[in-house]
Amino acid sequence: MEHLATILDSVADGVFTVDQQMRITWFNRAAEEITGFSREEALGQSCCEIFRSNICFTHCPVREALASGEDVVNRQVDILDRDNREIPISVSASVLRDAEGNPVGGVETFRDLSQIEALKREVEGRYTFQDMVSRDPRMRQLFDILPDVAVSDATVLLQGESGTGKELFARALHDLSPRREGPLVVVNCGALPEPLLEAEIFGAKRGAYTGSVEDRSGRLEQAEGGTLFLDEIGDLPLALQVKLLRVLENREYQPLGARRPRRADVRFVAATHRDLEEMVADGSFRRDLFFRINVVNLKIPPLRERPEDIPLLLDVALDRFNRAYGKRIGGFSPEALEFLLNHDYSGNVRELFNLVERAVILCRDTTIGAESLPSRRERPQDSTEPALVGRRPTVEQLQQLLRRHRGNKTAVARELGINRTTLWRWLKEDSP
Incomplete structure (x- = not known):
């Protein structure tokens, strides 16, 4: 046990364990450094008294792991340290079991993201x-x-x-x-x-x-x-x-x-x-x-020609809508991020911001998952030729679009990226 304690005190990530009543039973040195609370102060305390986060009473990672039996991995949240400074961290949690495999509590590891966040702000500023x-x-x-x-x-x-x-x-x-x-x-x-x-x-x-x-x-x-x-x-x-x-x-x-x-x-x-x-x-x-x-x-080049901007814009959009809707969502799940990074964005930056706003509104967790993004059935079909978007179509192309949308001029205008009044004028000019 003493050898294990030495190992846990040597790792850079904070580690603490709780019993089934959510009272802290172990608290390593990195946890002391990140939270500002000493081991003596933490042991025996309810973890929400020491690990002060906005998710303690809503989406506690340890409680979720205990309830589901599944690990919670790399959830980004903020905590308040002893001096009430906000610290961004990445949290993972697992069930703690005895020799017979019965759950006896939980273990949580967390990593200080302050330097990463500072670097991110520096990059964004640049x-x-x-x-x-x-x-x-x-x-x-x-x-x-x-x-x-x-x-x-x-x-x-x-x-x-x-x-x-x-x-x-x-x-x-x-x-x-x-x-x-x-x-x-x-x-x-x-x-x-x-x-x-x-x-x-x-x-x-x-x-x-x-x-x-x-x-x-x-x-x-x-x-x-x-x-x-x-x-x-x-x-x-x-x-x-x-x-x-x-x-x-x-x-x-x-x-x-x-x-x-x-x-x-x-x-x-x-x-x-x-x-x-x-x-x-x-x-x-x-x-x-x-x-x-x-x-x-x-x-101004379209977003599809500058994919390196998508991660930057996702961060900006997430920060904007977190503030707008009073949420503290830390990021995107791997599935959601894959969709957002590979989406074609025919509506460019406006479409990206609309997708993130929708996701923030629908998200009930601290990480946006694929369920908060449009399903395949909801996603617009890329049926308009790229060369047609933003340009005046021929009479035949207009008629084809009207047939496809069953005469719905609003839908045709949206697909062409124009105002409905412009479409009405084009139709009037093209009429015999």
Whole structure:
């Protein structure tokens, strides 16, 4: 027994044993160092008095091992040491049996993860820019030039698939610019039909159109002194492209029904998931407007082309939703992690965050398991050609999608990564 005690005191992991009443019967030297409690203080105490964790009364690893007869392995939790400092640890627990194999208590081993967590924060800090994280060389290059682009007043075009974080880039450009004290105003060019979109951007005087009963300020006026972010500019109707071009050329605009033009002291940032050069070629986007907004072009790569970012983003998402929902989930099971690391993420970063948020909401343990992720039946089928996502399909492709979704336009728009209003406009333009 003395020889065994010497061995247990020499290991780096904390080890303690409990009887069937959950009172501590053994406490090694590493357990003393991690918790701050001496062996004399711990022996005979209820383990929850010494091993003070948020899971003691809900998901106690020793109780689970005793109830199931199965080992609990590498569960990440936090404990409070003697000085009430929070210590991240990894816990494993097993049933303790006598010579006849009868359970007489439990044994728990735990490892201090403080240095690992500190290193993780250092790594995250190294690869974090504003609210974005990435290890990808192309993303790091974008982070590197973003401050130089931000301090200019040049119009910026952000190109990337839906969900890649174009709005985060727009916000970073604003926050790093001399206009940071002014407003950042966002308008989605595909969210409204043309008459309402015109009033939304340029504003309208009372009586300018049916239902206009009072003066309405447009997003241009609201963005005065700041930045106007034109999201999904590829969905802007041709008639409004002409009006926007005029603003970009002479910094003047005229609200609907107004007699005099107004000056626009605004910095423009535009974004699209569509191929504007192809749209220029087929006549659906004005060439002169394309050149006006394409002063600085930043292309954001999709998540499938930067898989090294997935672990970083999973950590960021888990931390965000733990705080949002008041949970203390420590990580992912091997099965859940395998799914998340190998998922194709056609919806990019937005889809990854949605998956983690769902998992955090559904998870009742301290580790996210595969049961908290979509089942195979729930997962969207990758039936849309990659080349079609974010681009305007042909009439035949649209009809095929409508047949597959039984006429459900919302489902078709979701699969194409576009707004339903944009789909409606495409269908209208393609009709004979």
